[in-house]
Amino acid sequence: MSLFERxxxxxxxxxxxxxxxxxxGLIVRCVGHDGKAAMVQFMKGWPFYGEIKGLSYLPNVELxxxxxxxxxxxxxxSDRDLKEAQRGLEIAEKCLTNPKHDLVVLxxxxxAVDFGLLKIxxxxxxxxxxxxxxxxxxxxxNAPEEIIEIADLxxxxxxxxxxxxxxxxxxxxxEY
Amino acid sequence: MSLFERxxxxxxxxxxxxxxxxxxGLIVRCVGHDGKAAMVQFMKGWPFYGEIKGLSYLPNVELxxxxxxxxxxxxxxSDRDLKEAQRGLEIAEKCLTNPKHDLVVLxxxxxAVDFGLLKIxxxxxxxxxxxxxxxxxxxxxNAPEEIIEIADLxxxxxxxxxxxxxxxxxxxxxEY
Numbered sequence: 001m002s003l004f005e006r007x008x009x010x011x012x013x014x015x016x017x018x019x020x021x022x023x024x025g026l027i028v029r030c031v032g033h034d035g036k037a038a039m040v041q042f043m044k045g046w047p048f049y050g051e052i053k054g055l056s057y058l059p060n061v062e063l064x065x066x067x068x069x070x071x072x073x074x075x076x077x078s079d080r081d082l083k084e085a086q087r088g089l090e091i092a093e094k095c096l097t098n099p100k101h102d103l104v105v106l107x108x109x110x111x112a113v114d115f116g117l118l119k120i121x122x123x124x125x126x127x128x129x130x131x132x133x134x135x136x137x138x139x140x141x142n143a144p145e146e147i148i149e150i151a152d153l154x155x156x157x158x159x160x161x162x163x164x165x166x167x168x169x170x171x172x173x174x175e176y
Numbered sequence: 177m178s179l180f181e182r183x184x185x186x187x188x189x190x191x192x193x194x195x196x197x198x199x200x201g202l203i204v205r206c207v208g209h210d211g212k213a214a215m216v217q218f219m220k221g222w223p224f225y226g227e228i229k230g231l232s233y234l235p236n237v238e239l240x241x242x243x244x245x246x247x248x249x250x251x252x253x254s255d256r257d258l259k260e261a262q263r264g265l266e267i268a269e270k271c272l273t274n275p276k277h278d279l280v281v282l283x284x285x286x287x288a289v290d291f292g293l294l295k296i297x298x299x300x301x302x303x304x305x306x307x308x309x310x311x312x313x314x315x316x317x318n319a320p321e322e323i324i325e326i327a328d329l330x331x332x333x334x335x336x337x338x339x340x341x342x343x344x345x346x347x348x349x350x351e352y
Contacts, residue, residue, distance in 0.1 A: 003349045008339055012194060016331035017186075021201025022194035025227075026350065028204065029197065032230025033349040051201075054208025058233050102349065135350060152344070154336035155192035161330040163184055168328070173179045173209040173278065174202065174311060 002133035003035040003102040008152035009127055009136045013110055013143035016157035017175075023105040023137045024051055027061055030135075035102035036060040038095040042088045042112040042140075043067035043081075049176050064091045074115050085117035089126070096130045103135045110140030110147070120144050178309035179211040179278040184328035185303055185312045189286055189319035192333030193351075199281040199313045200227055203237055206311075211278035212236040214271040218264045218288040218316075219243035219257075225352050240267045250291050261293035265302070272306040279311045286316030286323070296320050 010026075012019040027037045037060065039051075045067040055063050066088035068081055088109075095104045106126070112118045123138070127150055130136050138147065148154050170176060186202075188195040203213045213236065215227075221243040231239050242264035244257055264285075271280045282302070288294045299314070303326060306312050314323065324330050346352060 004347065008344070008350075010193075011336075014334070016333075017329060018188060018194055018198035018201075018331045018333065021205065022198040022333075024201030024204045025194075025197025025199065028200045028230035028234075029226030029352070030230070030349045031233065032226030032228060035349050050205030050208030052208060053210075054204035054206070054234070057207065057235060058204075058230070148336065151337060152339045153193060154338075155194045156334040156336050157192075157194065157198075158190070158332040158334050159330075160187075160324065160332050161327060163328045168184070171180065173206045173211050174184075176205070 003030065003033055004133055004135050007133055007135040009150065011143050011148060011151045011154045012137065012139045012157060013141055014156035014158050015141055016159035018157045019139040020107050023107060023139050026103060026137060027055065027058065027105065030103040031058050031060050036100055037103040038062040038101050039105040039107055040064045040088050040092045040095060041066060041107040042085060042109050043072050044108060045069045050173055072115060077115065077117055081117055085112050089118060089122055092126055093129065096126055096134060096136065099131055099133065101134050105137045108140040109138050110143040113144055114142040120146050123147055124150065179206065179209055180309055180311050183309055183311035185326065186329045187319050187324060187327045188313065188315045188331050188333060189317055190332035190334050191317055192335035194333045195315040196283050199283060199315050202279060202313060203231065203234065203281065206279040207234050207236050212276055213279040214238040214277050215281040215283055216240045216264050216268045216271060217242060217283040218261060218285050219248050220284060221245045226349055248291060253291065253293055257293055261288050265294060265298055268302055269305065272302055272310060272312065275307055275309065277310050281313040284316040285314050286319040289320055290318040296322050299323055300326065
């Protein structure tokens with residue numbers, strides 16, 4: 001029995017902090033109601049993210065990580081980056097058509113599109129094949145207008161103040 | 177050994193979805209790095225929140241819930257509501273001065289101030305007594321300017337699109 005009679009499409013975008021973290025919070029809430037969740041991460045092959053171990057404590061959560069173990073720059077991607085994004089896309093397809101899932105998070109997929117690793121039509125196709133009972137969450141800054149248009153729920157995380165303005169760099173347990 | 181050499185003060189505010197959920201995602205990340213977290217919820221005595229069971233799966237997380245089991249309206253609070261907010265304040269004080277914690281979330285505390293259950297000075301006092309090694313997260317819409325001023329990291333969740341515009345009401349596993 002699925003948690004959602006009619007699963008919606010969420011987008012968490014914007015330049016502020018809290019997009020991936022909000023999606024993880026939804027996973028906590030979902031499993032707290034005995035739901036089943038999957039998170040497919042794009043461009044996040046780096047092995048030191050706190051969510052890897054953190055999410056492993058939760059029951060009924062699958063985490064799939066794709067992407068190289070490096071920083072990405074827009075416009076500079078390798079064949080391996082493209083292949084990894086494609087691998088993420090294929091996993092996402094499987095998750096979105098598997099009736100066991102209540103919640104599927106495609107983490108940083110907006111960035112993968114923005115950086116040219118995926119096409120907008122790839123994401124629109126994923127949305128179109130999603131089973132009706134699955135809640136789908138797309139995260140990452142610079143969500144394309146076509147995706148915002150089709151989504152049911154869109155939140156823009158706006159950075160009002162950030163400590164890198166005070167030279168604080170990314171910190172373990174907070175940014176990763 | 178604390179996760180943070182210098183813990184910062186975050187605020188998640190705004191009318192959009194993702195404030196409490198982002199704070200829960202930070203908890204996931206924190207325990208994923210073997211940190212210890214506490215969440216004190218204000219105005220959330222209702223027993224059906226998914227986070228209650230969801231967070232219980234994570235190690236080293238304490239959840240303290242305060243507030244009556246009902247909806248709140250601004251300007252209409254009972255003595256019990258005030259007492260519950262005060263109880264939350266006292267728990268928050270203990271959490272923020274206990275060196276075992278790496279992360280302390282004061283969930284909906286901005287709303288408790290906005291609704292007149294707490295004073296701005298109560299929150300500023302909490303920030304001032306916080307141990308330097310603790311990362312403090314304050315959530316809730318309508319964060320007062322004085323708190324934004326003193327915070328290190330402020331994200332405003334802006335609602336771009338929400339399904340209640342399509343008559344979808346709060347749903348289990350998503351909004352609660």
